[in-house]
Amino acid sequence: MERPELPLAQLHAFVVLAEELHFGHAAARLGIAQPPLSQQIRRLEDKVGHALFSREPGRVTLTPAGRELLPAARRALADLADGLAAARAAGSGRAGRLRIGFAASLALTVLPGLLRDFRQRFPGVRLDIREMTTAPQLAALCDKSIDIGLLREPPADEAELSFRTILTEPFVAVLPAAHPLAAQRTVRLAQLAGSPFVLLPRAAGPRLHDQIVGLCAAAGFTPQVAQHAVEWQTVCALVETGLGVSLAPASIRRIRLKGVAFRGIEPGAARTRVAVGWRTHDRNPLVAHLLATVSQDRPDVSQPPQPGHDALP
Amino acid sequence: MERPELPLAQLHAFVVLAEELHFGHAAARLGIAQPPLSQQIRRLEDKVGHALFSREPGRVTLTPAGRELLPAARRALADLADGLAAARAAGSGRAGRLRIGFAASLALTVLPGLLRDFRQRFPGVRLDIREMTTAPQLAALCDKSIDIGLLREPPADEAELSFRTILTEPFVAVLPAAHPLAAQRTVRLAQLAGSPFVLLPRAAGPRLHDQIVGLCAAAGFTPQVAQHAVEWQTVCALVETGLGVSLAPASIRRIRLKGVAFRGIEPGAARTRVAVGWRTHDRNPLVAHLLATVSQDRPDVSQPPQPGHDALP
DNA sequence: CCGCTCCATACCTCTAGAGATATCAGGCGA
DNA sequence: TCGCCTGATATCTCTAGAGGTATGGAGCGG
Structure with a gap:
């Protein structure tokens, strides 16, 4: 990428003159005197290396070089105005x-x-x-x-x-609908000791995993994990097949599967x-x-x- | 349209730093010392009103405002480089x-x-x-x-x-194929005196029109125009229908119609x-x-x- | 011919910024 | 702790250009 050669102020003046095709009117629109505008355009033309305007008695017209530069100048000026507005909006938190x-x-x-x-x-x-x-x-x-x-x-x-x-929620036991413990309203954790478990892998959420394992340990057993699943929806689907039971955050009740029962646990003080x-x-x-x-x-x-x-x- | 607020040199430096994310490397790439680059970016940030880079120990990253400005800056710089190249090509006659x-x-x-x-x-x-x-x-x-x-x-x-x-060409008589004069290889202008004419209107080409009329006048008659047509192809189609005859530049022979005959004229010195x-x-x-x-x-x-x-x- | 319009040129002042050098402050790793 | 790396700040010089005023030259119309 090379350094930019053309100053934006000069390009802006160029665009305005290209629209007016009259040095006096363009200068008035820019809020300056005519000679400085004349000088500005001259300087720009020197940088481009070609005349951008043809000055004839009674009228000013664009040269072919000017006609090629005009759309590019317009686009660049618009790009920058848009980009600056977007940067300011982002900086101020509006966008x-x-x-x-x-x-x-x-x-x-x-x-x-x-x-x-x-x-x-x-x-x-x-x-x-x-x-x-x-x-x-x-x-x-x-x-x-x-x-x-x-x-x-x-x-x-x-x-x-x-x-x-943001919030805390208790745990629930996730049981196959046909599981004997599903008949109870609440399940004591120790009652799950004899069932295989379906759990998420520790790597997916180490602290949640350890919390669940810790609850089981406090109830006197280490859960025997028959199957891991990364998503709670998959955990429920596997429980439904009778593969095992699980402990999960209460909000997964929203996963509605016919063959799965959600039960409160005892002790029920733990929350995730x-x-x-x-x-x-x-x-x-x-x-x-x-x-x-x-x-x-x-x-x-x-x-x-x-x-x-x-x-x- | 408002005045451009951001100098292109600063935007160029911004883009290079955004690519390098290291003030020293970017400065080297720009061919300047690190402190001037630091100052340039600071000046640009002051103009935007928000930091564009986040300076942390060991790394420089773009802020959200910087991330919004970057594509716009890139586009504008590219637009101008393209426009300048096109202007120069047009000015030098290459494009x-x-x-x-x-x-x-x-x-x-x-x-x-x-x-x-x-x-x-x-x-x-x-x-x-x-x-x-x-x-x-x-x-x-x-x-x-x-x-x-x-x-x-x-x-x-x-x-x-x-x-x-560029070139000159003689005139030919345009005749219906069944016209008696079509049997001749060459037609004397005076022979066309009795036939109506199909000609282009004077307004479409005053001098050509006047030349044709002048040829007829030199042959002793004023052509009676039965029908005007702006295109020579239309002239031929009308001649084919028998509406009239015409005098035309020789190149219209390339219009091939079955029912039209093209004949050389006498005198044949005139050229268009x-x-x-x-x-x-x-x-x-x-x-x-x-x-x-x-x-x-x-x-x-x-x-x-x-x-x-x-x-x- | 004269007055007006239009753009260019000459000359001037002022300012922002470009880039330099020197230095400082903070952080990191050996 | 020391040395190195990194970016910021302070101070300086120089330059281009922005904009002004005054003026000149060309062309047009009355």
Whole structure:
């Protein structure tokens, strides 16, 4: 790429003169005297190396060189005016692009409402939304390929990142409908000791995985994982086939499968957190906007299960 | 249209830094020291009103405002580089647009060869070709809406315009095939006195019209025009129907109609001229190129008619 | 011929910015 | 801790150009 040769002020004067085809009128339109305009055009012509205007008695016309330069000058001036407006809008937080990563299960809880509210308040902002499990979200936040992460069980020791809990929800047992424990309203964790488990891999969400395993340990057993699945929807489908049972965040009740029963657990004090994450020193105003939207938008899903939701045997 | 706010040199530096994301490397690439680059970017940021780069320990990244400005800056710089190259090419005669007007009958003579040769020699030049009769061509040359005119019988008294004869051709009589005179190889003009004529209106080509009328007058009669037609092809079609006879430039023999006979005339000394016209003081190098091409490209159509061309009764 | 219009040229002042050198401050790694 | 890397800041010189005023030359019309 070479250095630009033509000054924009001169190109602007050129365009105005090309429209007026009269040095006096163009000078008045530019708010200057005629001789300085004459000099400006001369300087531009010297830089191009050819006359851009033909000066005849009684009229000024464009030369072929001038006719070639005019559309390019117009386009460039317009490009820059647009780009400057867009840069200012982005800088002030009225426009721009916000890149959001989210864990799949959050599509069942906070994501829809948050996106709706944000779009309503900031229609000029383009949202780039990508599904990613927790660990990849943390990496993407650090390397700046996303601006916002929506995830579960945020880490406590990320130096560059900050997190804020949006909501907490209890766990539920996920059982095949025909499972003997499905007949109960609530399941004691110890009762699950004899059943194989279907769980997400630790790598997908280390803290959530460890929390679930920890609950089982507190109940006196280590879950025997028969199958891993990255998505909670897949977990439910495998449970439905009778492959095993699971422990999951309560919001997955929204996944409605005939052959799956969701039951409250005892002890029921444990909760899993949903959080928004961002780079601590990120000054992007859109990030601040989204955090503000999250703070005003806190749906409560800690209500008890409603009758009719589960497939009763 | 407002004045441009951002200097191109600063935008150029911005683009290079956005590519390198390292002040030292970008400065080296620009051929300056790092502090001046730092100052330049600062000045640009002050003009935009927002930081364009985020400076963190160990790395430089674009802000949202910077990300919005980058494509616009790139486009504008490219537009101007292209426009400047096009202006220079047009100014030096390597490229640009040439607007040519031509009388329809010249499509039967000089036009195809001229266009072919010119395109071969100047492939970068766009040709804008419009069919116009002689009088509109003269007006368009004067008001600069065409650069070149190809016409017949150029005027002798146009102050701003110059003309050069490309070729001359004799006249032929245009007769219905069943006309008694069609049996002759050559027709004396006086023999046409009793027949109605089909001619182009004087307004379409005053001098050609007057030349034809003058030939008849020299032969002792004034042609009785039964019908006018602007195109020679239409003239031939009307002659074919038996509506009348005509006198026309010899090249219209190329219009092949079964029911039309073309015959040489006596006296046969008169010739009609085909000329190229241009504005005398036009400095457009493409005009010079075309005039040069015309000078090297002089097909000779003054040969006698070849057997088999005419419909014999 | 004279007055007016139109664009060019000459000369002037002022300013912004381009680029330089010198230096500082912060962070990182050995 | 020290050395190195990186970007910022301070200060300086120089130049191009932006815009002004005054004037000149050409052409046109009354």
